[in-house]
Amino acid sequence: MSLPETILQFGAGNFLRAFADLFIAEANRGDDPPGKIVVVQSTGIERAEAINRAGGRYHVAVRGVQDGEVVDETVVVDSISRALHAGTQWDEVLAFASTLELRWILSNTTEAGFTLDDADAVRGDDAPVSFPAKLLAVLLARYEAGQAGVIVLPCELIENNAARLLELVKQQAARWSVEDAALAWITDECRWLNNLVDRIVPGTPRLHYLLAEDPLLIAAEPFAFWAIEDPRGCGFEHPAITATDDISSYYLRKVRILNGAHSALVCRALPLGIETVREAVEHPEVGPWLEKLLFTEIVPVLEGRCEDPAGFARATLDRFRNPFFEHRLSAIALNHDAKVAVRLQPTLADYRERFGREPELLSDVLSGVAVVAGGS
Structure with a gap:
């Protein structure tokens, strides 16, 4: 037909x-x-x-x-x-x-x-x-x-x-x-x-x-x-x-956790010469760094605002470890500045407001965003 x-x-x-x-x-x-x-x-x-x-x-x-x-x-x-x-x-x-x-x-x-x-x-x-x-x-x-x-x-x-x-x-x-x-x-x-x-x-x-x-x-x-x-x-x-009738909690959870983790890896792993998401989560330094970022700085600001952010973060890490994929960080880095403004900067602001202090890992990685973005 x-x-x-x-x-x-x-x-x-x-x-x-x-x-x-x-x-x-x-x-x-x-x-x-x-x-x-x-x-x-x-x-x-x-x-x-x-x-x-x-x-x-x-x-x-x-x-x-x-x-x-x-x-x-x-x-x-x-x-x-x-x-x-x-x-x-x-x-x-x-x-x-x-x-x-x-x-x-x-x-x-x-x-x-x-x-x-x-x-x-x-x-x-x-x-x-x-x-x-x-x-x-x-x-x-x-x-x-x-x-x-x-x-x-x-x-x-x-x-x-x-x-x-x-x-x-x-x-x-x-x-x-x-x-x-x-x-x-x-x-x-x-x-x-x-x-x-x-x-x-x-x-x-x-x-x-x-x-x-x-x-x-x-x-x-x-x-x-x-x-x-x-x-x-x-x-x-x-x-x-x-x-x-309302997708706001789905949006918040996905953008802050999955996409936020992607852009954080561009900031942290790409300058180290790591080329793919799976390599990054399996890296002996970057992998634990990402888990700490997720569970100590990103997930805490989402508690009570969306359904099971910790569970979604665990599932996200499993998706990142997909054995079939070579998801290149260079592809995620396209339009990096615009993505960071949506995916990571709001988490930084929320953490400061909620806990009254700087999120150590997020503050550190975002301080180098301009350098990373300049090469994309």
Whole structure:
């Protein structure tokens, strides 16, 4: 069965391809298929070209330990219809945005994507520079075509990500003097869903029987969790999706513990020449340092604010020890400053407020952030 293109996705990176795109591929095999994805790549063109050469088809190697059992399976992902390059195919992006079938807009532009750019002061015919301006241009094209609102699902790891993205879109709309009716349509007719994503996707596996034939092959851990802050859900179903009226405690626990530990390892282990997360947690000095950081400085500020932070920290260390993965710290180090501001700095402030003293390990490692970030 040929499915319609219903999803516009900003970002062609590994995470979305092993997370939302995989879920959508699996949902498409069910009784209520959501449809196909059109991917937009803004940085470079190579990934978009590779996706198109492959006909939107690639594999995800799901590997790790889950519920005490070793998981090692390879899943076909065929949810992508085509990929477009924003810099050279913006007209095609706007044309798809204006179609009747479009229902969802996904994104993962990292924390760095949630900014405006002075280059977008005036609305033009070419692709805007910033992601919020691109999104606004897409929504305006849809509004001007007289189409229905869409569901906006930003998968960036930012608290209240949809609400913050909507605020940036409104700020950009003010720059462009967007009419009130259009702004009301964007705000009220589109559903902006705060959400939380959680899955470790380290990139291309080092060893796999498909390496030679699938340049888009990526690895992912078995664990996957997608919390949607709306009891109605996001419009399609998958076992990894949890719909709830409040995701704040899930966000707090995941960002402060799992992602905080990742960024702390970039600060501490990468300057030592340690290349992967698993090497770091197995290192005779860095491994114990990370455990101490988690259980004496990060977990204590989360007690009473989320469910079982200590248990989640123990599970996180097990996920970091995944024997199949070579999760490179250099990949985690991308946009390091922005990540540290979300993942570690708030824990530092919370610790000071809660205990009235400096967290020794966190204070020490953050003092060198500028040096690490300068080389990323």
